[in-house]
Amino acid sequence: MFETVLLVMLFLLAIAILGGLYRAIKGPSMADRVIALDLISIMMIALIGVVSIYMETDAFLEAILLLGILAFIGAVAFGKYIERGVIIERKRDD
Amino acid sequence: MSWLHIFILFPLLAAVIIPILFKKIPRVHTGWFVLVVPLAVFIYLLTFLPMVAGGETAMYSLPWIPRFDIHYSLYVDGLGLVFGLIISGIGALVVLYSIYYLSKHREALHNFYVYLMMFLTAMLGVVFSDNMIVLYLFWELTSISSFLLIAYWYARRQSRYGAQKAMLITIFGGFAMLAAIIMLSIMGETFSLQALMAQSDQLVQHELFLPAMILILIGAFTKSVQFPFHIWLPDAMEAPTPISAYLHSATMVKAGIYLVARFTPFFGGAMEWFWIVTGVGLLTLLWGSLLAVKQRDLKALLAFSTISQLGFIMSLLGMGSAALYYGGGDEAHLHSMAILAAVFHLVNHATFKGSLFMVVGIVDHETGTRDLRKLGGLMSIMPISFTLALIGSLSMAGLPPFNGFLSKELFFTGALNAAELDIFRMETYGALIPIVAWTASIFTFVYSIVLVFKTFFGKYQPERLEKEAHEAPWGMLISPLILTVLVVVIFFVPNVLAHYVLEPMMASILPPLAGEFDIHIEAWHGFEPELFMTIGVVVLGAILYATLRKWIVLYNNMPRALSITNAYNSGLKGMESISRKVTDWHMTGFSRDYLRYILVIFVVITGASLFLLDGFSIDTANAANINGFEIILSLVLVGSTAMVVITRSRLTAVIGVGVLGYIVALFFVVLRAPDLALTQLAIETVTVALFLVCFYHLPRLREKEEGDGINVFNLIIAGAVGLLVTLISLSANGHRLFPAISDFYEDAYELAGAGNMVNAILADFRAIDTLLEIFVLCIAGLAAYALIKLRLARREQDENQ
Numbered sequence: 049m050f051e052t053v054l055l056v057m058l059f060l061l062a063i064a065i066l067g068g069l070y071r072a073i074k075g076p077s078m079a080d081r082v083i084a085l086d087l088i089s090i091m092m093i094a095l096i097g098v099v100s101i102y103m104e105t106d107a108f109l110e111a112i113l114l115l116g117i118l119a120f121i122g123a124v125a126f127g128k129y130i131e132r133g134v135i136i137e138r139k140r141d142d
Numbered sequence: 143m144s145w146l147h148i149f150i151l152f153p154l155l156a157a158v159i160i161p162i163l164f165k166k167i168p169r170v171h172t173g174w175f176v177l178v179v180p181l182a183v184f185i186y187l188l189t190f191l192p193m194v195a196g197g198e199t200a201m202y203s204l205p206w207i208p209r210f211d212i213h214y215s216l217y218v219d220g221l222g223l224v225f226g227l228i229i230s231g232i233g234a235l236v237v238l239y240s241i242y243y244l245s246k247h248r249e250a251l252h253n254f255y256v257y258l259m260m261f262l263t264a265m266l267g268v269v270f271s272d273n274m275i276v277l278y279l280f281w282e283l284t285s286i287s288s289f290l291l292i293a294y295w296y297a298r299r300q301s302r303y304g305a306q307k308a309m310l311i312t313i314f315g316g317f318a319m320l321a322a323i324i325m326l327s328i329m330g331e332t333f334s335l336q337a338l339m340a341q342s343d344q345l346v347q348h349e350l351f352l353p354a355m356i357l358i359l360i361g362a363f364t365k366s367v368q369f370p371f372h373i374w375l376p377d378a379m380e381a382p383t384p385i386s387a388y389l390h391s392a393t394m395v396k397a398g399i400y401l402v403a404r405f406t407p408f409f410g411g412a413m414e415w416f417w418i419v420t421g422v423g424l425l426t427l428l429w430g431s432l433l434a435v436k437q438r439d440l441k442a443l444l445a446f447s448t449i450s451q452l453g454f455i456m457s458l459l460g461m462g463s464a465a466l467y468y469g470g471g472d473e474a475h476l477h478s479m480a481i482l483a484a485v486f487h488l489v490n491h492a493t494f495k496g497s498l499f500m501v502v503g504i505v506d507h508e509t510g511t512r513d514l515r516k517l518g519g520l521m522s523i524m525p526i527s528f529t530l531a532l533i534g535s536l537s538m539a540g541l542p543p544f545n546g547f548l549s550k551e552l553f554f555t556g557a558l559n560a561a562e563l564d565i566f567r568m569e570t571y572g573a574l575i576p577i578v579a580w581t582a583s584i585f586t587f588v589y590s591i592v593l594v595f596k597t598f599f600g601k602y603q604p605e606r607l608e609k610e611a612h613e614a615p616w617g618m619l620i621s622p623l624i625l626t627v628l629v630v631v632i633f634f635v636p637n638v639l640a641h642y643v644l645e646p647m648m649a650s651i652l653p654p655l656a657g658e659f660d661i662h663i664e665a666w667h668g669f670e671p672e673l674f675m676t677i678g679v680v681v682l683g684a685i686l687y688a689t690l691r692k693w694i695v696l697y698n699n700m701p702r703a704l705s706i707t708n709a710y711n712s713g714l715k716g717m718e719s720i721s722r723k724v725t726d727w728h729m730t731g732f733s734r735d736y737l738r739y740i741l742v743i744f745v746v747i748t749g750a751s752l753f754l755l756d757g758f759s760i761d762t763a764n765a766a767n768i769n770g771f772e773i774i775l776s777l778v779l780v781g782s783t784a785m786v787v788i789t790r791s792r793l794t795a796v797i798g799v800g801v802l803g804y805i806v807a808l809f810f811v812v813l814r815a816p817d818l819a820l821t822q823l824a825i826e827t828v829t830v831a832l833f834l835v836c837f838y839h840l841p842r843l844r845e846k847e848e849g850d851g852i853n854v855f856n857l858i859i860a861g862a863v864g865l866l867v868t869l870i871s872l873s874a875n876g877h878r879l880f881p882a883i884s885d886f887y888e889d890a891y892e893l894a895g896a897g898n899m900v901n902a903i904l905a906d907f908r909a910i911d912t913l914l915e916i917f918v919l920c921i922a923g924l925a926a927y928a929l930i931k932l933r934l935a936r937r938e939q940d941e942n943q
Contacts, residue, residue: 055771062775070781073784078793081793092807118824
């Protein structure tokens with residue numbers, strides 16, 4: 049019973065990722081796509097969590113944390129790029 | 143190591159000190175020191191003469207690369223020894239002549255004599271070598287030293303052209319010969335010529351017999367200027383005259399003759415050998431004599447005459463090979479006369495042609511020109527040169543009382559005998575042989591007369607000459623004088639020569655008949671057909687010379703475009719332009735084209751070989767079950783890939799790549815690889831960030847970029863590559879030959895004290911890989927730093943300037 053619930057959850061999360069991909073492909077503006085990528089990352093965090101329960105392992109908890117950080121950094125980097133065209137700015141006194 | 147080994151290498155060793163002598167003792171002409179070398183070799187070789195005349199042979203062997211059956215082995219028999227004597231004897235005369243011919247102040251004598259000594263060793267090596275690989279080595283050395291000598295005056299364009307042409311043609315022949323040698327060694331399982339000859343009976347039926355024969359003949363024909371490879375010789379006349387006299391009349395061009403004679407015991411008796419050698423020889427004889435008549439340059443005339451005379455000898459070797467078909471008896475003896483004529487004329491030609499070249503060199507040296515239209519009336523000014531030229535020419539034309547007469551008579555005998563052969567399908571074409579031979583002799587007579595009359599008779603034209611003509615110094619005349627004396631002496635006492643020289647040579651060429659020769663050369667043998675043929679030659683030749691002005695114009699009508707030199711030149715140009723076109727066609731400079739080649743070749747070769755070897759077979763017995771969410775994740779993977787491929791915006795593509803990488807990480811999770819998943823996530827993020835950094839510097843995509851539309855060809859290639867890789871991995875997955883070795887690593891905790899197996903493998907079991915990966919990252923980091931920094935530094939420098 050519990051395993052079935054987990055599998056259903058995994059299935060639904062996968063559907064959500066697919067939906068995120070749809071937005072990423074379709075998305076009229078670049079910001080839509082970036083948000084879609086962010087969504088996919090978050091869904092992946094959830095998915096990894098469920099997989100960990102399903103597999104009865106704690107080996108993937110680092111991956112969850114890392115993905116959380118990276119998703120944030122990635123979104124910020126894209127945002128900055130879209131806004132300014134650069135990610136790392138030069139020093140002011142150059 | 144015998145003395146013979148040393149004497150063959152002696153010139154090469156002597157060549158080392160020649161430049162020192164040239165620099166240290168400039169007062170004495172370097173040639174005087176060099177003269178000792180060929181003279182010593184000549185005297186040493188003379189000591190073999192009694193032994194060889196007695197019908198004996200000698201073999202001296204010295205291991206060189208014994209594992210591959212390559213020995214520096216020398217074989218002394220009649221053929222090799224006579225060639226050796228000609229080479230060293232005329233070599234000495236040529237060195238003597240060159241002392242007076244080349245100025246010690248203006249010429250680079252050290253180059254000249256070093257090349258000459260190289261050539262001397264090479265030529266001696268060719269004629270004495272028993273090991274075919276060593277023979278080939280010396281053979282190529284003759285080509286190289288000849289190349290160097292032709293281009294002796296390398297500042298002149300024509301010299302370089304002539305040298306290149308000679309090089310290309312003779313090296314081409316040399317390669318053919320190398321192939322033949324390899325075939326022969328496969329047939330006989332030996333590199334030794336004598337061991338090979340002993341097996342000739344068994345090997346006639348071998349399937350490589352004919353290819354080896356043809357390749358050997360290509361080698362011999364290119365070296366011996368046979369039709370159509372004769373074209374390099376006239377251009378080789380740009381060499382200094384002593385070289386023309388030595389290499390291009392007496393020695394090197396006879397290396398091919400030597401080769402044919404040497405291989406006659408092996409190939410002779412076969413119909414193909416008879417026809418090819420005789421046919422090409424006769425064609426060369428006729429062609430050379432026809433073209434010699436129209437030449438206006440004395441050396442060119444002599445070059446074509448050499449071509450013609452070499453064809454003469456070659457055709458006789460072909461005719462004489464019929465003797466081996468019979469192997470003994472009267473018939474064999476009848477045809478062995480042709481071999482006698484060949485070896486006799488070989489010796490005769492070396493004498494009179496060497497002297498003629500030297501005389502032409504004298505004329506050139508003393509008048510400043512070799513042009514027949516400017517020369518004339520030199521008889522009373524240069525009486526000795528005139529006498530020498532007259533004797534040489536009449537001998538070449540085949541008149542008594544000179545040695546050319548004897549060999550020409552024997553030539554006619556051989557041709558008439560060959561015409562009556564009833565083997566080798568001779569009934570049809572046999573009659574042509576004497577006719578061609580006779581026609582060629584008439585033209586030989588004409589150009590011989592042209593040579594003497596146009597140079598020495600007629601009106602003296604001092605205003606057209608560069609120098610005031612006068613007789614040459616005695617030193618220059620000694621060498622042609624000695625050769626001319628030989629020309630006359632051989633006529634009067636041919637049988638001494640026959641005993642010591644010709645009989646041993648014939649014994650080498652026709653070993654089954656050895657010891658049975660009873661040679662008696664006579665100048666007069668009654669009113670035979672040969673005599674009438676000679677009379678016909680003289681009469682018709684005289685008539686043709688008298689009417690020369692009327693028919694020489696015929697040559698002008700000969701289409702220039704059809705000449706072989708023209709074919710050679712346009713062939714070279716054509717090859718160059720074709721290869722340039724091919725290169726331009728496929729080397730486009732676009733990496734996308736090169737990628738196409740690589741992928742297409744990969745698909746074709748791998749795919750075809752797997753298909754032909756039945757490599758594709760998919761076994762799903764061991765496949766795991768697939769969950770619904772895994773299918774959906776795969777769909778996401780495919781979707782993001784499609785997004786990357788289809789999109790027109792770079793940023794969208796990068797987002798697609800990001801999605802792709804994250805989903806791959808997710809698959810790592812699902813497939814229980816936590817370390818991989820962690821690394822993949824981090825690397826993917828960094829990569830995406832790096833792409834974004836790069837994009838800032840990239841220009842905007844153009845609206846109509848070529849890559850934007852779908853290129854059908856690329857689509858096919860990409861599809862094929864993907865399909866192939868998928869098929870290969872599916873097939874490979876179904877065919878595990880061995881169980882995995884991962885069981886071993888499962889004990890990681892006991893073996894390495896590690897709870898994490900992946901990390902234990904990376905840092906303990908197989909740490910060398912990790913070390914090198916660290917190096918790779920180091921290098922990449924340094925390279926990135928260097929690329930950015932150095933470029934910035936240069937830009938700043940440019941701005942400062």
